[in-house]
Amino acid sequence: MLTLPAAPLGPDNPLPALRTPGPAHALGPEELAALPRDMARGIGRAPLRSLLPAPVRDGYGRDRREASLDALVLENDRLRVTVLPGLGGRIHSLHHKPTGRELVYRNPVFQPAAFALNGAWFSGGVEWNTGATGHTTLSCAPLHAATVPAPDGTPMLRLWEWERLRDLPFQVDLWLPEGSDFLLVGVRIRNPHERPAPVYWWSNTAVPERRRVLAPADTAWHHGYERGLRKVPVPAGEDGTDRSRPEHSTHAGDWFYDLPDGGRRWIAALDEDGTGLVQTSTDRLRGRKLFVWGTGPGGRRWQEWLTAPGTEGYAEIQAGLARTQLEHLELAPESELSWLEAYGPLAADPAAALGPDWAAARAEAERALDLALPRGAVDAAHAAWREGAADTDPEPAAVLAAGSGWGALDVLRAGHVLPGTPFPETTLGAEQEPWRDLLRTGALPPPAKGAVPFPPQTAPAWRDMLETAPADPSTEYHLGIAQWHAGDRAQAVRSWERGLAGAAVRWPLLYCLAVADREEGHPERAAHRFAEACAELAGAVDGPAAVTAAAALTREAVDAQLAVGRTGRARALWEALPGEVRARGAFRLLEVRLLLAEHRPAEARAVFDAGFEVPDLREGAEVLGDLWSRTGAEPLPAAYEFRMRP
Template sequence: MVGMTTVRRAVLTLPAAQLGPDNPLPALRRIGGIPTVDERDRAELPRDMARRLGHAPLRTTLPTRMRDGYGRERVPTVLETIEIENDRLRVTVLPGLGGRVHSMVHKPTGRELLYRNPVLQPAAFALNGAWFSGGIEWNIGARGHGTLSCAPLHAAVVPAPDGGEMLRLWEWERLRDLPFQVDLWLPDDAEHLRVGIRIRNPHERAVPFSWWSNTAVPEDRRVLAPADTAWHFGYTQALRRVPVPRTEDGTDRTYPLESVHAGDYFYALPDGQRRWIAAFDRDGAGLVQTSTDGMVGRKLFVWGTGPGGRRWQEWLTEPGTPGYAEIQAGLARTQLEHPTLEAGEEVSWLEAYGPLDADPAVVHGEDWAAAREGVERALAAAVPRAEVDAAYERWRAAADAEPGRRLGIGSGWGALEVLRGRYELPGTPFEPSLLGAEQRPWLELLRTGALPAAEPGAAPGPTLVSDAWRDMLETAPADPVTEYHLGVAQWAAGDLAQAVRSWERGLKNAAERWPLLYCLAVADREDGHLERAAERCAEAFDDQYGGDPLVTAALGRETVTVLLAAARPAEARAVLSRLPEKVRARGAFRHLEARLLLAEGRTAEARAVFDEGFEVADLKEGAEELGELWSRLTDEPLPYAYEFRMRPH
């Protein structure tokens, strides 16, 4: 007899580094990195790809705050999970961490189909900081790992298309201001998880967006997709077309461990081709992801065998454990494109994940066409294309079903947006009861036309930056708090000069000066006025000193950094020395100490900081500052502990 599918709460204990608090400073830094395309390759770009390449990139990660409050110390931590299980599969979901699928076990064989990270170690890979590796993650918004990577989603049980139970995850994505849902279910006799996804644009304007589903698999696999060429994008920020499976040097890039350097391979799937990507071990056992045709993109990411890639793999898990690669699927051919969702429209599709077995001699053979055809045959037998399309149509009829039993609570931002816009979003309720302390000032602005007065000594809360909220801020009474938030919203919109004027107006009558001074310092630094940026940042630090310790540490780090950039080491030393010892002991501040010692001409002491050892917990993906600083101290090779460089050297 076939067992009934169940959806239930569970718990999981992992060694985990605690996420800690968000950075209290506004995320004003502008995002760069527009890719370059060789002219010969540009001529071969499909028209829609050429049009969308580099279209509507994010200026900043506003309105989200940076999540950098984590460290490297891991302790056993109980995580709430949701399990979806039938006789064939057991799927474990982390609703409090972006709805990540942590594990997918094929019960008849006992095989873990995903790369399951044995630890939870945040790292600065998401657009707003904290992210962790492993499983299947849902990335919405813009190029990069989404801002909800380590955030809770709303979760509930809803009726599945086949009459059983389905897990619904939903939230309001704030970078693009779009609500979305992810529905996961297992028919009673199925070996493949069904995932229905919908993104809605309730606004009266078109919105650029992005979606990539990212699956981590063990890197000792061969990755196959139905394409003969791919667009390669590495850490040199250049996009070029390469053959598949072997590139110019003869290396077979479909085996992640044959690549030396990290990079992305976006497969050029022909029109009309069934959409899939799969990873197989040496015995021909693997995982496949397939979808309805609207999900056009497929990608392989490899870390490579170079020292930087190996170091990052260790950084994200435990040294000595197996590494991973990523197989991804998206709504565009590459992650450098942002499609547009028109006003009032929605986009939806269905994905399927599960085991796939194929003849190992074929899928690992030299004949690439035969290998692909072998996977196609196995996939057609396991999950026929018509079955995926039919499941999608059945799911569409269930997509508006109202949630039943609640299994997780996300943020209150969606509730605020629904109140403001009076949106009707069947199936994804954002009730007023979800509104919390962060939304309260904005609820008052919505209802009264004015923000509440600031609490003495408190840091400003998050700023809402969409057109509608910016319009309300522009007509609200022009007190310093409103001018601060208005300037942040104008900065996010790219109106930099107007933002500076708002902050300068607010500064004239501000009792709490440091938030406005900090914003003006960032504006100065972005425009290359380092001296003025240094003066304003130092003044902000002095004004805030003695207040919230979290702000003091964040502002102190920024102040020392800009003072060093302005070649003012004596003032940087004075600021650093005022920070508490436990703050100065953190890896990021030890790195600043080494930089400061070098600026003071104390090279041997700066070298000693490296010799003693430190870890910058929120080191960004592709970061090269440790290697650059080391090269200014000595001609010796960079120690492996600090080797995070991803570009070829």
């Protein structure tokens, strides 16, 4: 177990994630035309239409208390690795015993924030990002974990799960050969379907900010919060500033290094004595990236928000399948991708590695890496891991942690054979039970009385089954969600309208129709339906879920009323919430918006002065600064300074 101050995750949002993800990484036609053709093709490949079927995870707060987190430890005589199987398989610590050094940035707290595609994410260590551009929906979710024998016979920790955005299983194997200073990580993504699938992967390592970051490249693709993607020289950018040192950047930004073909893939973060962490891999893992928060007030505030005041800042060094995180590759039907990564200490001559000659610095780091872990050794370790049935797919010897039951449900449906990563029926739970009933009987059961709707399924095979199931209101609700996700919005609306006509519990269908109206450019009708859904929800859900559902629905409903100038209706909806909900930071923010819409700037300013925090404030959000400026006050207090753009 790992004990540290932690904010509880809280309940998931019960509303289906119908909204199209925001355009944080979108590029315009002119920008795409200026890029290499294969890069532009990868950026345009299979963009997400929604976050379905993943749930939105926004139930966390910022009240941290000492808590115990499940932890697994992998250890040899050189390294001790601490892994959090219940939180995406995150490596929390990578401790080098001979030097007593922590090789990664180890966050002293567990504080969720709204950085994952579906919400809850936390900073620090090494995370495994798959699915689509951004932090994975599994950031704060449990993975399956077990021990299996490594190629050299030592114990290997296997993590695996079924990623639902792209409907693909993946595994991460971690092992420490005896006497080795390097953690070896084998990754495999499978496509068991008869159709191609978009695939995405970035391994994301947090390192202390006061480091020099080296990678074997002379140019990089720069992406900042002012958007756009352009090629720049490294380490000295267009303004001559040495961007290999994170503390030299004022604003947040990404540098995707343009590694030449044929060269070794690696990235390192070195201290002032020339020592630090290096990550290297087989050639399949093509991309390398540096992310910095910047030294501006917004970047510093985000660092405090994600860690704890007074702690050391961090940067991120990352490795991915494509050149940039905006791209996706295509995985052929019934095929797989695999590669091997290695993480360990690097000791380079500081005079060269930290000096002004970039070519000499890179050469020194690569020389030190070749001595510590030759390129051929990485390739050989990958071959040993993948070659031969005994090494490829050893069955787990001891199960250490359980993930979700979604993989078991799909294996049950399609009969997928996935040696080495079992998804047994014993992992099926209450969330999967209605869908297993659909498999058994051809009919989807209604939700329990007083409960919120059970989680959706949106993959084509499940949509096909819903289309042939008896058309009761619950089935029409879920069919409409699957159709919406597939891009057939008109048919989704027809399904929800059919369900509404005979529904005893109307609020879930009204919510879906309200979102459809908003997304399709009918804000007045959307506002009316959101308000009607709130009225129908009252008394329809029992227990703690009633408060969770009311908070989630009312938050969107108030926003919809304000969008069309229905200030009185927005006020009534907000005031109908329990006092405990209205006291939350997100609803204090709604109160500020209400007061400004009512032309009461002094009272809006008083809410700011009293102080509030919005736990699920999105990365890059500027709403606090915008609302503060409308109160007529300047400057923005540091507590509300989250702006990231120049």
